Amino acid sequence: MSEEEIAPIRSLKALRGAEDACTRCPLYRNATQAVPGIGAARASIMLVGEQPGDQEDQQGKPFVGPAGRVLAEALEAAGISRDECFATNAVKHFKFETRGKRRLHKRPGAYEIDRCHIWLDTEIALVRPKLIVAMGATAVRSVCGKPLAIGKIRGHAIALPDARRMLATVHPSYILRIRDDDDRHAQFRAFVADLKAGARLTNRAA
């Protein structure tokens, strides 16, 4: 679907169809399907990750793989119900390279992030969250329109040009990759603290 063919989209259902028909970058060619955002239509918190993983690509739902389980645990520890959230990704199709029968995650590039931004923007316009939690560098780049160092902005509210607010944190897959148990547990606690800070920004107890 080219830029010229994108008509105004007024529902998440229509958005799902448009994402699935999208050919704005090459990633649609090898992925199983587009993976749309999922959650409450009027969620107060929008969680934005990077891109679907192998399991998300097959199931057509975001955050159903190992990183999704870390996110679910962290949300529970932060006292945030998944029902209050809309979970999505900056890029809607799975980017990977094959090694034998395995499909290995490849980080999306600036071109793919920018081409896919229209769909995240549409999700934000439809859901109108109070806060966008950008998890990882790709999400931060998509939400802000430019790369920012997560270490410098993590855990604080950032005002966006459209009067919305963003809080940056790590992607849960980063926590999964930490081998040392103590480090991993510390990073999980820091992730939970970021989510709690986000919940406070939406004026609810956490």
Ligand code: SF4
């Ligand atoms: S990754 Fe995004 S821009 Fe690229 S084809 Fe898929 S939906 Fe379209």
